[in-house]
Amino acid sequence: MFLDASAVVAILTQEEGADVLIDKIDNYRGSITFSSVTIFEAVIALARKAAVSVYGDQRPTPPVMIAEAQSDVEMFLRSIGASEIDMPNGLYHTALEAAQTYGRFVGHPARLNFGDCFAYAAAKTLKSKLLFIGDDFSRTDIEAA
Secondary structure, eight states: OEEOHHHHHHHHTTOTTHHHHHHHHHHOOSOOEEOHHHHHHHHHHHHHHHHHHHHOTTSOOOHHHHHHHHHHHHHHHHHTTOEEOOOOTTHHHHHHHHHHHHBGGGTOTTOBOHHHHHHHHHHHHHTOOEEOOSSSGGGSSOOBO
């Protein structure tokens, strides 16, 4: 199973549906993987949410909040036994195909962004199910976890 940043953020912020994601992780019998892009996107999203909750949306995110979010994400990934994969050479080809087919750039209803395109590409390349929250990936041909 490949983790999308949306699932990591949903679990760590206890969004609605987080318990379903945790159950899927707990009951999964294969390897759980993520990429550097997953961590980056999750950390920035968590730090931004924290900053907005404290300072509002008109102030920048303090670096200490990014460091705290990074620690939380890394601790969570270790706790579930997830491992980072190296991005295969040429993965950008599949990410660009995802952008051309499902991207917000082309007006597709899935509206995949940069990180989504790389999560899609990684899951496709690894022939892995994708753990995510929201309806963006459900509008693609990716296999959901």
